[in-house]
Amino acid sequence: MNEKLIQIVSEVFNIEKNKIDENTSPETLEQWDSFNFYVLLNEIEKEFNIKFDIDETLEIKKIGDFRKLFQKRGIE
Amino acid sequence: MKNEESLAYFLNESKIIKIDELEKKIRIAILGSFTLNGIEETIRVKCSQNNIDCRSFVGEYNQYNQEILEQNSKLYEFNPELTFLILDVRHVLGELFFYPYSLNDSEKDEFANSKVQEIMNLLRTLRKNSKSQVVFTELQIPTYSPYGINEQKEKFGIKQLVSDINKKIRHEMKNDDFISILDFNEFIQKHGEQNVFNYKEYFSGDMKISIEYIPKFCDELMGFVIAYAGITKKCIVLDLDNTLWGGVIGEDGFDNIQLGETPVGRSFVEFQKRLLALNQRGIILAINSKNNFEDAIEVIKKHPNMVLKEDNFSCIRINWNDKVSNLREISKELNIGLDSLVFFDDDPVNREFVKHELKQVLVVDLPTDSSQYSRILTNMRVFESLKITDEDIKRKEMYLGQRKRIEFKNEVSNLDEFLKQMDIKVKIKKADNFVIPRISQLTLKTNQFNLTTKRYQHEDILGFSEDVSKIVEGVEVSDKFGNNGITGVYIIEKTDSEWIIDTFLLSCRVMGRGVEDIMLGQLIERAKNENIKKIKGKFIPTLKNKPAENFYKDFNFKKEGEFWVFDTEQETKKTKHIKVIEYE
Numbered sequence: 001m002n003e004k005l006i007q008i009v010s011e012v013f014n015i016e017k018n019k020i021d022e023n024t025s026p027e028t029l030e031q032w033d034s035f036n037f038y039v040l041l042n043e044i045e046k047e048f049n050i051k052f053d054i055d056e057t058l059e060i061k062k063i064g065d066f067r068k069l070f071q072k073r074g075i076e
Numbered sequence: 077m078k079n080e081e082s083l084a085y086f087l088n089e090s091k092i093i094k095i096d097e098l099e100k101k102i103r104i105a106i107l108g109s110f111t112l113n114g115i116e117e118t119i120r121v122k123c124s125q126n127n128i129d130c131r132s133f134v135g136e137y138n139q140y141n142q143e144i145l146e147q148n149s150k151l152y153e154f155n156p157e158l159t160f161l162i163l164d165v166r167h168v169l170g171e172l173f174f175y176p177y178s179l180n181d182s183e184k185d186e187f188a189n190s191k192v193q194e195i196m197n198l199l200r201t202l203r204k205n206s207k208s209q210v211v212f213t214e215l216q217i218p219t220y221s222p223y224g225i226n227e228q229k230e231k232f233g234i235k236q237l238v239s240d241i242n243k244k245i246r247h248e249m250k251n252d253d254f255i256s257i258l259d260f261n262e263f264i265q266k267h268g269e270q271n272v273f274n275y276k277e278y279f280s281g282d283m284k285i286s287i288e289y290i291p292k293f294c295d296e297l298m299g300f301v302i303a304y305a306g307i308t309k310k311c312i313v314l315d316l317d318n319t320l321w322g323g324v325i326g327e328d329g330f331d332n333i334q335l336g337e338t339p340v341g342r343s344f345v346e347f348q349k350r351l352l353a354l355n356q357r358g359i360i361l362a363i364n365s366k367n368n369f370e371d372a373i374e375v376i377k378k379h380p381n382m383v384l385k386e387d388n389f390s391c392i393r394i395n396w397n398d399k400v401s402n403l404r405e406i407s408k409e410l411n412i413g414l415d416s417l418v419f420f421d422d423d424p425v426n427r428e429f430v431k432h433e434l435k436q437v438l439v440v441d442l443p444t445d446s447s448q449y450s451r452i453l454t455n456m457r458v459f460e461s462l463k464i465t466d467e468d469i470k471r472k473e474m475y476l477g478q479r480k481r482i483e484f485k486n487e488v489s490n491l492d493e494f495l496k497q498m499d500i501k502v503k504i505k506k507a508d509n510f511v512i513p514r515i516s517q518l519t520l521k522t523n524q525f526n527l528t529t530k531r532y533q534h535e536d537i538l539g540f541s542e543d544v545s546k547i548v549e550g551v552e553v554s555d556k557f558g559n560n561g562i563t564g565v566y567i568i569e570k571t572d573s574e575w576i577i578d579t580f581l582l583s584c585r586v587m588g589r590g591v592e593d594i595m596l597g598q599l600i601e602r603a604k605n606e607n608i609k610k611i612k613g614k615f616i617p618t619l620k621n622k623p624a625e626n627f628y629k630d631f632n633f634k635k636e637g638e639f640w641v642f643d644t645e646q647e648t649k650k651t652k653h654i655k656v657i658e659y660e
Binding site for chain 1 (some may be wrong): 113
C-alpha cells in the first residue's frame with residue numbers, strides 16, 4: 001500500500017501505522033465516522049494534489065478501495 | 077500531525093489537551109443551521125493554546141430554534157457564557173436563494189423584514205433566557221445572481237436583499253452590548269467563497285464551511301473568545317532594524333535605510349501605518365532594539381518617512397542589553413503583565429531566546445520577506461475587546477503620561493516630593509451605563525492590586541448596580557500629566573451593621589501613588605457617617621496579587637477567620653498627597 005496514504009490515515013485517525021491495512025474500515029476502526037472520513041479525504045486530496053469525484057467518494061468502504069482511485073490517477 | 081493548521085490536527089489535539097489547571101474558564105455554546113463538526117474541537121484546542129479552559133456545547137444538527145425557544149433546553153442547562161449562532165444564507169433564504177426573482181420587490185422587502193424579525197426574536201430570547209454574550213454570524217451575500225451582469229441594475233436584487241437583512245440586524249444591535257456581530261462577509265472576502273464553500277462536502281454532509289477552512293473560521297470566532305475572556309494583548313513591542321525599517325542603521329546609516337518609496341521601503345511604511353492605527357485605538361507601542369541610542373533615535377525623530385513618532389512609543393529601550401531583560405523592564409515600567417505583550421523582531425535568534433525565556437510573551441514569527449509584515453499584523457486576532465471603551469482610546473495618552481511621569485520622577489529627589497508635585501485628583505463615579513463596561517473590564521483584567529480577583533462580566537456589574545444593597549463605584553484618577561481614566565473599582569455589600577468588601581482593585585497603571593489608600597479611606601469615612609460598625613473583606617491570594625497582600629493590615633484591619641475586619645471607631649491610616657476627591 002502507498003506509504004504516504006498509510007501515513008495520512010495514521011495521522012487523521014490517530015492510530016499506529018502497523019494497525020492499518022487494506023481492510024481497515026468503519027467496522028474495524030471506531031474513529032472512522034462520516035465526518036472524519038471527509039477529513040481524511042481532504043487530507044489525501046491535499047497531499048496528493050488530486051480531487052475525487054463525489055460518486056467515487058461514496059464507493060470507498062475500506063482503505064483498500066483507495067488503490068483503484070489512485071491507479072486511475074497514476075499513483076502507485 | 078505535521079500541519080498544525082489542518083482540521084485533522086485540531087481534531088486529534090482536542091482529544092489530548094489538558095485544561096484542568098488553567099486559570100481562565102469559559103463556557104461556549106455553538107448553534108447553527110448546518111453541520112458544525114470540527115468547530116467545537118478546534119475552538120477548544122485554540123482556547124487551551126491561549127491558556128483558557130473551554131467547556132463547550134454544540135447544538136443538535138439544525139435544532140437552534142428549539143434550543144433557543146424552549147426554556148428547559150439542553151442549551152440553557154449548559155448555561156453558556158458565550159454563544160455563537162451561525163446561520164447560513166441558503167438556510168435562511170430557502171428556495172429564494174435559487175429563485176430570487178420569484179418574488180416582486182415589495183414581497184422581497186416583506187420577506188427581508190420577516191427574516192430580520194425572526195432572527196432578532198431568536199437573539200433576544202437567547203439573551204432573555206440566559207446570561208450569555210451572543211455572537212451572531214452575518215449572512216453571506218451571495219456571489220451569484222441568475223441576472224448576471226444585470227444584477228447591479230436591479231432595484232432590489234438578491235445581493236441587496238441579503239445585505240439589507242444584515243444591515244437591519246446590525247442597526248438593531250448597535251446599542252446592545254450583549255450581542256456582537258461576526259462579519260462573515262469579511263471572512264469570505266479574505267479567503268474566497270470558492271475555498272470556504274466546497275460543493276462536494278456540502279452535498280455529502282451538509283457542511284457549509286469547508287473542512288479546509290474550519291480552522292480559519294475558528295480564528296474569527298476566537299477573536300470574540302479572546303475579547304470575552306479579557307486576554308486581549310495591550311502592547312506591541314518592536315525591534316527597529318529590519319522590523320520598522322529596512323536595513324541596519326548602525327551599518328547602513330541614516331540615508332541608506334529602506335523607508336519610503338522603494339518596494340522594500342514601502343512595506344515598512346505600510347507596516348508602520350498599521351501599527352499607528354492600532355496605537356490610535358489604544359494599543360500601546362514600545363521599542364526593544366539593540367542599537368546605539370543616538371543612531372536609532374535620530375531616525376525616529378528626523379527621518380521624513382517615519383510614520384511612528386517618538387511620542388507614539390510609551391516605552392523605549394534602545395541599548396545593548398539582551399532582548400529578554402529589555403522586555404522585562406518594559407513590562408515593569410508600563411506596569412503590564414508579560415502576557416499582555418506581543419513581540420515583533422525579524423531576528424529568529426532573538427525570537428527563540430524570548431520564546432524560551434518568557435513563555436507569556438506572544439512572539440510573532442516574522443518571515444524574512446518584509447512585504448508580509450502588514451498582512452501578518454492585520455490577521456492577528458489578539459487585540460480584540462467586546463467594546464472599545466473611552467479608556468481604550470485614551471490609553472496611549474495615559475501611557476505617554478506614564479513615561480513623562482517616570483522622567484519627572486527621576487528629576488525629583490524623593491517619592492514624597494514627587495507625589496506632592498503630581499497634583500493627583502481622584503473622582504468617584506457611580507456605576508452608570510458609561511462606567512459599567514469599564515468596571516467589568518477592570519475586574520476581568522486586573523491581577524496585581526486585586527484583593528479578591530473576582531471576575532465579573534458586564535451583565536453581572538449591571539445587576540449589582542441595580543441592587544440597592546450594593547455599592548458599585550469606579551475611581552477616576554488624574555494628575556498634572558493627564559487623566560488616567562477609571563482605574564479603580566470597589567464593590568461593597570451593605571447590611572445594617574456592616575459593609576463587606578466583595579471587590580477592591582486598582583489598575584497597575586496607577587499603583588504606588590496612594591490612590592488605593594484614598595479609596596479605602598473615603599469608604600471608611602462614609603461607613604462611619606452611616607453608623608456602620610464594621611467593614612470587612614477577604615484577601616484571596618493568587619500568583620499575581622502579592623502587591624495587595626498587606627493592604628488591610630496596613631489599614632489596621634484585624635484578621636478574624638478568613639476575613640480582615642475593621643472596627644470603624646478605630647484610628648486608621650492617614651492618607652496624604654491626594655487632596656481632592658469629588659463625587660459624581
